[in-house]
Amino acid sequence: MTVRPGQQKNMESLAREFGLSADEYKLALGILGREPNVTELGIFSVMWSEHCSYKSSKKWLRTLPTTAPWVVCGPGENAGVIDIGDGMVAIFKMESHNHPSFIEPYQGAATGVGGILRDVFTMGARPIANLNSLRFGDPKHPKTRTLVAGVVGGIGGYGNCVGVPTVGGECTFHARYNGNILVNAMTVGLAAKDRVFYARAAGIGNPVVYVGSKTGRDGIHGATMASAVFGAEVEAKRPTVQVGDPFTEKLLIEACLELMATDAIVSIQDMGAAGLTSSSFEMAGKGGLGIEINLDKVPQREQGMSAYEIMLSESQERMLMVLKQGREAEAQRIFDKWELDFAVIGTLTDTGRLVLRQGGQVAADMPVAPLSEQMPEYARPWVPLPARPTVAAASVPAPKDYAIALKTLIGCPDLASKRWIYEQYDHMVMGDTLQRPGGDAAVVRIHGSDRALAMTTDCTPRYCDADPRTGGAQAVAEVWRNITCVGARPLAITDCMNFGNPERPEIMGQFVGCIEGMSEACKALDFPVVSGNVSLYNDTGTTGVQPTPSIGGVGILDNLRTFQSVGLKKAGNVLVLVGATRGHLGASLYLREIQSREDGAPPPVDLAAERRNGDFVRHRITAGKVQACHDCSDGGLYVAVAEMAMATGLGAALTLPAGDVPLHAFLFGEDQARYVLEMAEADAATLLSQAKAEGVPAARIGAISGAELTVNGAWPISVSELRATNEAWLPAYMSGKA
Amino acid sequence: MKSAVIVFPGSNCDRDVAVALARISGSKPAMVWHGDKTIPKVDLIVLPGGFSYGDYLRSGAMAAHSPVMTEVAARAKRGVPVLGICNGFQILTEAGLLPGALMRNAGLHFVCRDVALKVESTESMFTRRYSQGQIVRIPVAHADGNYRADAKTLDRLEGKGLVALRYCGSDGTVSEKDSPNGSARNIAGIFNDKRTVMGLMPHPERVIEPLLGGSDGRPFFEGIAEALAA
Numbered sequence: 001m002t003v004r005p006g007q008q009k010n011m012e013s014l015a016r017e018f019g020l021s022a023d024e025y026k027l028a029l030g031i032l033g034r035e036p037n038v039t040e041l042g043i044f045s046v047m048w049s050e051h052c053s054y055k056s057s058k059k060w061l062r063t064l065p066t067t068a069p070w071v072v073c074g075p076g077e078n079a080g081v082i083d084i085g086d087g088m089v090a091i092f093k094m095e096s097h098n099h100p101s102f103i104e105p106y107q108g109a110a111t112g113v114g115g116i117l118r119d120v121f122t123m124g125a126r127p128i129a130n131l132n133s134l135r136f137g138d139p140k141h142p143k144t145r146t147l148v149a150g151v152v153g154g155i156g157g158y159g160n161c162v163g164v165p166t167v168g169g170e171c172t173f174h175a176r177y178n179g180n181i182l183v184n185a186m187t188v189g190l191a192a193k194d195r196v197f198y199a200r201a202a203g204i205g206n207p208v209v210y211v212g213s214k215t216g217r218d219g220i221h222g223a224t225m226a227s228a229v230f231g232a233e234v235e236a237k238r239p240t241v242q243v244g245d246p247f248t249e250k251l252l253i254e255a256c257l258e259l260m261a262t263d264a265i266v267s268i269q270d271m272g273a274a275g276l277t278s279s280s281f282e283m284a285g286k287g288g289l290g291i292e293i294n295l296d297k298v299p300q301r302e303q304g305m306s307a308y309e310i311m312l313s314e315s316q317e318r319m320l321m322v323l324k325q326g327r328e329a330e331a332q333r334i335f336d337k338w339e340l341d342f343a344v345i346g347t348l349t350d351t352g353r354l355v356l357r358q359g360g361q362v363a364a365d366m367p368v369a370p371l372s373e374q375m376p377e378y379a380r381p382w383v384p385l386p387a388r389p390t391v392a393a394a395s396v397p398a399p400k401d402y403a404i405a406l407k408t409l410i411g412c413p414d415l416a417s418k419r420w421i422y423e424q425y426d427h428m429v430m431g432d433t434l435q436r437p438g439g440d441a442a443v444v445r446i447h448g449s450d451r452a453l454a455m456t457t458d459c460t461p462r463y464c465d466a467d468p469r470t471g472g473a474q475a476v477a478e479v480w481r482n483i484t485c486v487g488a489r490p491l492a493i494t495d496c497m498n499f500g501n502p503e504r505p506e507i508m509g510q511f512v513g514c515i516e517g518m519s520e521a522c523k524a525l526d527f528p529v530v531s532g533n534v535s536l537y538n539d540t541g542t543t544g545v546q547p548t549p550s551i552g553g554v555g556i557l558d559n560l561r562t563f564q565s566v567g568l569k570k571a572g573n574v575l576v577l578v579g580a581t582r583g584h585l586g587a588s589l590y591l592r593e594i595q596s597r598e599d600g601a602p603p604p605v606d607l608a609a610e611r612r613n614g615d616f617v618r619h620r621i622t623a624g625k626v627q628a629c630h631d632c633s634d635g636g637l638y639v640a641v642a643e644m645a646m647a648t649g650l651g652a653a654l655t656l657p658a659g660d661v662p663l664h665a666f667l668f669g670e671d672q673a674r675y676v677l678e679m680a681e682a683d684a685a686t687l688l689s690q691a692k693a694e695g696v697p698a699a700r701i702g703a704i705s706g707a708e709l710t711v712n713g714a715w716p717i718s719v720s721e722l723r724a725t726n727e728a729w730l731p732a733y734m735s736g737k738a
Numbered sequence: 739m740k741s742a743v744i745v746f747p748g749s750n751c752d753r754d755v756a757v758a759l760a761r762i763s764g765s766k767p768a769m770v771w772h773g774d775k776t777i778p779k780v781d782l783i784v785l786p787g788g789f790s791y792g793d794y795l796r797s798g799a800m801a802a803h804s805p806v807m808t809e810v811a812a813r814a815k816r817g818v819p820v821l822g823i824c825n826g827f828q829i830l831t832e833a834g835l836l837p838g839a840l841m842r843n844a845g846l847h848f849v850c851r852d853v854a855l856k857v858e859s860t861e862s863m864f865t866r867r868y869s870q871g872q873i874v875r876i877p878v879a880h881a882d883g884n885y886r887a888d889a890k891t892l893d894r895l896e897g898k899g900l901v902a903l904r905y906c907g908s909d910g911t912v913s914e915k916d917s918p919n920g921s922a923r924n925i926a927g928i929f930n931d932k933r934t935v936m937g938l939m940p941h942p943e944r945v946i947e948p949l950l951g952g953s954d955g956r957p958f959f960e961g962i963a964e965a966l967a968a
Contacts (some may be wrong), residue, residue, distance in 0.1 A: 156848050160879070161789040163750025247748050247792025337773075339747065426850045426879045428944050430953075431754040437950065444947075560949070722873075 012296050013036050018045035019224045024376050029372045039307040039364045042221075046274035047281060047313060047371050049068055049224050050536050055376045056502035057534045060515045064529045065522045071530055072196065076218065078270065079187075080530025081196055082492045084556050088446065089193045090453060091125040092131070094186035094552040096535035100222065100241040101183040102230070105150025110158040114316050116187045116272035117162060118508035121253050122319065123187025124197040124260050128430060129444050130159050132169040132185045133457040133496070133550040137178035139293040139413050139733055144173070147181055149734065154244075156424040161246035162253070164431055165426035167442035170457055173413040176465075179230060179540025179640065184496040186552040188455055190446060197260060197340070199269040201287035201322045201348055205690070206266055208280070208291060208346035209328070211335050212252050213319040215276070216301035218242050219314025222273060229501055230540040248317040248340070256319065256337040264327035268597055271318040272311035277311045279320040284368045290351035291368070295358040299341040304429060307363035320349060341570040346711035369728055381525040382508030388466050391586035391600035393665035402638070403668065403717040405594055406709075407725045409635045410667075411641055412593045416729035434563060438647070440631060441555070443563050452560040456553055457619040460634070461546035463602035468513025472515070473605040475514075478673060479553035481631045484614040486554035487564045487621035490525065495532040495551055500544020502536045510547035511536075518549060518607075524607035525614075564621045566630040567647030573627060573704045574684045575652060577637065579613045579674030580697040583665025589635045590668035603670045610673045610699060616696045617675045620687060628678035638667035640676050641702075645709055645719045654702035655712045667711065676705065739966035741767040743780040744810065746801045746829075751787030751941065755823060758943035759784070762820025763963035767817065767820050772804040775875055781811055781966045782819045785826030787941060797840060797882040798828030807927040816917060819863060820935045821962075824880055829935030834928055836937045837889030837895070843880070850879040850950070855926055856906040859899050862933040867957035874954040875939040878918050878926075885921035885928075892922055902939055903927035904947070907946035936945050938965070 007086045015025040018041060028036060030045045036044060046052060054061065066074035072089055073081035076477055079568055081095035097112025113130060120127050125717060132155060148171075157168045164187070219242035259265060267278040267287070276298070284291040295310050305313075323331055328344055336343035349355075356364040399405035409415055420439035433450055437445035441456040458478040464471025476493065483490040495518065500507040522528055538545040554701045557563050586600025621627050632640045642651055679687060691698035731738035741759050742745065745752045746952040747940040752769065755877030768778050772790075778821045790801035801807070807829075814820045815837055823832040843849060852875045857868040868874065887895070895901050905917040917924050919939070942955030 153847075160848055160850075160881075161748070161750075161792060163788060245792070247789060247794065250748055250750065250789070337771075423851050424848045426848070428850065428877055428879060428941070429750055429754065431757060431944060431950065433951075434949055517853075 011041060015041055018042065019049060019228060020045050024048055027374060027376065031374060034324045035625055037312060037364065040366055042308045043277050043364065043366065045224060046277055046576040048376055052274050052278055053375050054517060056378050056380050057497065057511065058377050060512055061378055063146040063515060066528050066530065068528045069524060074530050077198055078122045080492065081123065082505060082530060083193060087193050088186060089191050089196060090554055091123050091191055092186065092188040092494055092554055093119050093531035094184055094457065094494045094550060095119065095533040096498055097182060097183045097185065097191065098498060098535050098538055101151055103237050104179050104241040105147050106154040107243050109151040109154030109242055112123045112183050112185045113155055113158040114244045114246065114249050115163065115272050116185045117249060119196045120189040120270065121256055122197065122268055124195050125191040126257060127164045127187050127189040129188045129442060129455055130164050130185065131442065131455055131493065131552060133458050133459065134171040135167065135177045135182035135461065135492050135548060136173050137181065138175040139173050141481050145734060151183055152421050152424055152730040158244055159244040160426040161269045162250045163429050165427045165429050167433055167444060168428050168437055168456055169420050169611045169618050171421060174461065174546060176546045179543060180538040180545050180546065182498045182548055186457055186494065188453060188554060197265060197268050198476065199267055199281040199282050199286055202269045202588060203266055203287065204348050204350045206322050206325055207328055207344045208293065209321050209331065210298060210343045211320065211321065211322050211347045212340055212675065213245060213315055214301040214341055215310055216298040216307065216315045216503055217313060218307055219311045220309060222314040229537050231547045232280050242314045242316050244316050249716055251321065251338040251340055252317055255335050255340055256717060258334050259331055264323050264331050266322040266324055268321040271448065273314065273322060274312050275312060281368060281371060281497055283322060285372050290349035290353045291346060292355045293346035294347050296346040297343050297354055299343050306643065307358045353580055357738050359500045360495045376393055380502050380508045382512050383505045384509050385468060385506065385513065387479040388599065388601045392482050393583040393585050393662050395589065395670065396585050396595060396664065398664035399594060401715065403715040405719065406638050407722065408641055409589060409639055410722060411725040411729050413729060414589065415635055415639065417727045419727060420729060420730040420734055422627050424448045434560060435486060435565060439565055440482040443486050443557065444641060445560055448707060450555040450560055452563060454483045454555040454557060456482040456485045457550055458482060458552045459548055463547045463600065464514055464549065465545040466602045467731055468510045468547055470602050471547065471604055472514035472517025473607065474672060475520040475549055475551045475601065476518050476525065476527060477605055477607065477610045478493055479551045480525045480527055480610065481614055483553055483555035484618045485629045485631050487562050487618060488557045490527055490553055491551055492528050492530045492557040493551050493553045495529055495549055497532065497534045497547040498538055498545060498550065507544055512574050514547055514549045521607055525611055562622050562624060564626055564629045566644050567628055568650040568652065568678055568704050569627045571650060573678050574681055575702045576677045576679055576684050576687060576698055577674060577701045577706065578677060578696060579618055580671065580689065581661055581666055581669060581674065582671050583661035583669040584671050585665055585669055588668060588670045603672050605672050613673045613696055615673065616691065616694060617677065620694055625687065626677050626679055629674050632674040632676065636668045636670050642709060644676065646723045649707060649719055650704055651706040651719050652702050652704050653709040656701055656712060657699050739763045739963055740780045741784060742770045742777050743767045743786055744770050744772060744783045744806055744823040746772040746790035746804060748790045749786050749788035749793055751823065751943065753782055753784045755943040758946050758959050762959035764947065770806060772801065775805050775809060777806065777809050777813065782962060783786050783813060785822040787826060789824055790829065792944065798827055798832040799826060801829045802832035811835060814935055817932065817934055822937040823943065824924050824939055827939055828882060830935065830937045831913030835935050837884055837927060839882040840917060841886050842882055843884050848876065848881040849918045852877045853940065854906050854908050854916065855903045856910055856912060858901045858904055861899065862902065862936065863962055864927055864936045864958060865886065865961060866965060867872050867961035873906065875952055876942055876954055877944050878940050880939055882938055883919040885925045887922060895928055899926055900929045902929055903937060912932065939945050940951065
């Protein structure tokens, strides 16, 4: 899709090429009162792309709970802002870079990290942590290995250079992602509560300033590309992928934070998807103002760029800001010091119109407010998915050898150690990483204090695929639980909704179901959504990804000395299981990896039990009575205990309470709201009586001893053998040996 | 003790090392911008880790030509101690203040993890608080840490006891498999002839308290503070 100035083309057919429907084009004609030129048409098409407009999802996103006393700013700004006490706020968001990462994995993933970092420091926060959530196709698919290598390289290449630690994440594999991988990146930053910056422009006559890298011809129509299904010509879309420069980003962070320490900035907005177009509309629109830009003043990397190209370029590491009049020289000195471009490119006006000039000519003249006010919004038809039958534990065969089944599980691609990935990320820079990758949640100290933030990303797509509503609730509950496991108080989430083509009612059904489940969980757990992103059209042909509402959560540790980790600490201590075990095997990893079945309803999510059990556990951790803590998730109790053992090398003897639940269902069932705690014998006794009094199911399930894992005295397996199995798969796979 | 940390565009461990110096020596270092031609009168100059100039061209190559480096070299020549950590080590070799070069890791990937190191020489202000042959755990985080020099230079470094640290196994055996980057003779850190300039790839500033996963980096800064306080 190349358009050159002066090129004659039928606008209506061009509109279709740009992804606007016939009705949308008609709407654009009405707003403009005439036929648009190519630049204007380009602006309409990116502003109204699914990626920028949320036109299929908005109706449902509005139903998510977004408020709490500690929420300073919810969805709608560059990132969400929450009050974490002591005059400080945490600013965070997660965003997808799925389509570009499939086309060009290194640059796609790298610029995903760059984009989310900018969303956070645009608001005045110093980024302190990066996380990610990655979904790849079947390891046997010919493209998977290259995609993993490229994406991991890109995330590391960008984050390491910028000097923000990549502290956590997840990475799983499934054939449904063969044609569409998911790359979701999250950044968390810290700012003083009274120094948060917003996008709303103000002050007629104030200068509009461009800073950062020059504008080139990369990423043109990236937002449109990310709003369409992949066809056979996916390779040809490479020019729509941007190229990242983390060195410039690092300079941009420092320069912006230096300028933000003054009071020269009125408003600031990064140039992300749809570049200069969306940033200028965003700022002017929120301020109810007009904006006039002289495109000749925009720093350009190449000669002869058309207005269309400048406005639609998604060149990276660029920011737009409105300064107070007369503060330009002071701001310029800072950007000169950091050797970044700085240009006054326009002014705020009272016309309510965006006017672009180039070479003395008007290149575009369009009203600002109607583009967002009359933005198309669709109530797409949707159908609920038929409920899947529950799988009775008794109908699922038990393994012949439990230890071998355990080894199979902890060695499978989803559970295998992701060391090969996280050792390529600098996870310690900034000197405050308390919990390195491998724990339930990453824990990063608030610099110079004795408090810390806990952060995690989670989602179980196979549950969402089996039952979107339960899966949506489970994703939120698991994030809440993982933050609880380190002893922190969960505060708020960001979501990254990855789905297929919303024009298919069954895909919309998945979306609606997940949103409903998430809403319920957010309400029940006091865990509001403060920012997010939607990525639709993750399909190739008619195959879509598993519904994947990735959830990123943030919590606070008021005293970092109470923080708890997963590793077993001391022989002689006992293990306590908190939460009810019913042996739910439907949609479990055991069913998939051992029985080669992916059927069944997912484990039910009882949000009242989640809350009760989690609060109970957190109070015991805060009181210093717990010496290790891990939740039961993929693979169930047996895998949870194995992970606790592998973390430090100590073994455990499990002695499971007799009951109605068959042993294999007890060990591998994925019942929710469960935690395994390591405690001193005396503390465990106290806890069990407290649990009884508070109506929390809890039972002693074993003790820590030796260097092997046993179940009811049988199936001994050494922890070192488990570790070797757990560490083996990914490096072997990446070197082509598995 | 007065110290200065040089900040290059793209440095990202400047704050970390400043925190370690301040906490352990009790005195806050001066942060000196790379474009400055002068450095305050200090007892120690530190080139921090990071990606100066994005590691474009070669790690450390452009920073070695920063305006401030002329003064760093002059001070080093006068015997002012200079410490280069990670990217700082790369800059020191590029500036000719230490011999050899840091090439792309043998495994071709960036590596961030704790490594075991053997202290080969305690005869320096940087390593005096360790014991000879002590095994310490300190993290590395780099893509270009593969130390290379010609055989003659390596022999000379070893002969004169100028190898400060080597990558090793947890039992202290030195073998190639315990090197995170393929360095010649497992070299992780070296001194200049007068032992006043040191470059090392590991990050001692990242392990100065148990909360951060270890405190084996603490004696490094304690030694410096002790030597310079005297």
